Amino acid sequence: MVSFKVGGQPLGIVTVFIAILTSVGGMIFGYDTGQISDMLLMKDFLERFADTQDCSSGTCELAFSKVREGLIVSLLSIGTLAGAILGAPIADYLGRRWAMSIECIVTTIGFIVQITTFDTWQQIAVGRMIAGLGVGALSAAVPMYMSECVVAAFRGTAVACYQLMVTFGILCAYMFCYGTRGLESDASWRIIVGLGIALTGVLGTGVWFLPESPRWLMKNNKVDEAKHALERIRGATTDFDRTVVEHDFLEIAKRIKMEQQTESSFWRSWYECFAGHKGTSKLVYRTFLGMVMQSLQQLTGANYFFYYGATIFQSVGIEDSFITQIILGAVNFFCTFFGLYIMENFGRRQPLMWGALWQSAWLIVFASAAVARPPDQNEGIGELMIVSACLFIASYASTWGPGCWIVTGETFPMRTRARQAAIATASNWIWNFLISFFSPFITDDIGFAYGYVFAGCNLFAAVFVFFFLYESAGLSLEGVDEMYSTKGLKAWQSEKWVPEGYEHRxxxxxxxxxxxxxxxxxxxxxxxxxxxxxxxxxxxxxxxxxxx
CATH class of the missing domain: 1.20.5 (Single alpha-helices involved in coiled-coils or other helix-helix interfaces)
Structure with missing residues (x-):
């Protein structure tokens, strides 16, 4: 069994496989998000599903109405919203691996529904909604599974791998769309949708080569299996490693035993997320913290570019908007590597605060440039907007992209983690739907001044993080729970907090x-x-x- 050390903790090669393989769930999410932006511009897709003639340029061209375009793009988010909520009880009842495998099957069905349509746009929209059910459930299950399996020293990097694969999925979608855009037949878009099935197949089968979450096994009284899974994940090869694993095992067992003594019924456990529980401090606080953080990730404005980037840059006079999308996708992907380093070495609070301020600044530049002069008539303005968008995406990929998922994975106590993670993720998808559906209508009215709205949201995000988000870097999940339970501790004081008996994290x-x-x-x-x-x-x- 291969093992090495991170922060002095034994880390098995299985942990690395967990981070890489389950992150394919993020790649599915990103791939499904990124493909639609370019598909809306493909000739065969327009001929089959568009409903209007755009004659504003002197020659009539096929185009989507705002309602139809909004529904095709946004129904994915309705599915993901429902999937995120359903994902929690499924993951708690069946286990993390069974849940992820079933969710991959649901996503695959959604892809098949889209591929098999000929000229019914409603089938495309419904297929995206079905795929969204699986994607949404995966978006709740994968970070939760990762957080429960890996050690504190590697947890930030592991969960951030999920966001890294989201960005890689978006980039792959852009590149594949660029490769098929020249095809005159329906293969131009059917190939794009069909390639997603390969991703669900990899995750749905590969997850069975990984151990189940030790914390879930312990919670379900499978003590021997939990200990074996923990040893396998940590790669315990020496007596010292086994002693460390034994200590962790006892700590997990102690925490779960305490939670089981106050176990609630199915419906009451959902109610407690919003009403609180006598044995768990700041439970309601953490529920709303997760909801607001996930909402703010959407309100940064990133998906405005990911969903409508091709359309945006086509409207500013860029000759090949497909290339521009690839540039944005590449910036998003490669800067996420930087994000892995930042979130592991600088904590959670500082990167999120400074990232939000940086994003706000470049959104103001983006919007101001377009409002000052028509970008389709000024080549320099269009180039400035692309640079501004790239610098915005660079910050998002380095901070809010991975950071929000890390916070979601490590903030909640074990007894309600699945439900609180589902509620938080559902908030992400609600705003995802609102932005994806209403963006065409808003930009039709106020144009690129829409960037000011997102700039304001980023400023609010920086303030919110300072006053309400606790620093969880470097702590075990049980330590995070202890920190939130410390009376009188404020969020802006949490960076210096350590468990009793220690001088530094x-x-x-x-x-x-x-x-x-x-x-x-x-x-x-x-x-x-x-x-x-x-x-x-x-x-x-x-x-x-x-x-x-």
Whole structure:
């Protein structure tokens, strides 16, 4: 069994496989998000599903009405909203692996429904909604599964891999669309949709080569399986590694036992997310924190570019908007690597605050340039808008893209984690739907001034993070729960908070903890042996005196 160390903690190669393979769920999400922007401009797709003639340029061209375009794009989000909510009870009842496998099947059905249509746009929209059911459920299950499996020192990187694969999926969609756009037949868009089936197949089957979540197994009283899964994930090969795993195992068992003593019924557990529970501090606070964070990720404005980027840059006079989309997708993907480093080394709060401020600044430049001069008549303005969009996406990919999913994966307590993660993710998809459906109508009325709306949302996001988001980097999931349970602790003070008995968060790493643990055990054994020797000596002396 291959193993190495991260932050002094044993990290098995299985952990790396978990991060990579389950992140394919993010790639499915990104691929489904990115493809529609370019498909709306494909000739055969327009001929089959468009409903209006655009004669504004002097020559009549096929085009979608705002309603039809909005529905085709946004019904994916309706499906993902429902999927995110249903994903929680499925993942809790069947287990994380079964849930992800079933969700891949649902997504595949949605792709097949789209591929098999000929001239019915409603079938495209319904197929996207069905695919959204699976994608939405995966968006809740995958980060949760990752957070429950990996060690604290690697958790940020692992969960951020999900967002990395989202960006890679978007980039792949753009590149594949560029490759098929020249086809005159329906293959131009059927190939694009069909390639998604390969991704669901990889995740749906590959997940069975991974262990189940140890925390889910423990919660369902499968103690031996939970311990074996934890050892496999950590790659425990030495006695010290096994001691570390044993310590983690006992900590998880203790926390889950406490939660099971106050276990609630199915419906009450949902109710408690909004009403609170006597045994868990700031439960309602964390529910709304997750909802607002996921909502703000959408309100940064990133999906405005991902869904309608091709249309946006076509309207500013860019000759090949497909190329522009690939540029944005490449910036999004490669900057996410930088995001992995940032979120692991600078925590959660600081990157999210500064990222929001940076994004707001470039959205103001984007909107101001277009409002000042018509971009379709000024080549320099169009180029400035592309640069502004790229710099905005660079920040989003480095901060809010991965950061929001990391926060969602590590903020909630075990007993309500699946439900709170589902509620938070559902908030993301609600705003995803609102933005994707109403953007064509809003831009038709106010044009590129729409960027000011998102700029304001980013400013609000920076303020919100400062006052309400607690710093969870470097803590175990149980440690995060303890932090939120600390009375009187404010969000802006949380970066300096450490569990009782430690001076710094790096001391919380399991190696340091286990060094202390082993030293205490060694000292205890010495004291016990010493006491036994003293006791035996006393008995011997007393016996000798009696004989004398």
């Amino acid at each position: 790096r001391d919380v790493m399991e190696s340091s903890k286990m060094d202390t643990f082993q030293n205490e055990e060694a000292g205890k054994r010495f004291e016990d042996d010493d006491e036994e020797r003293i006791s035996q000596s006393s008995i011997h002396n007393a016996d000798a005196a009696h004989k004398a």
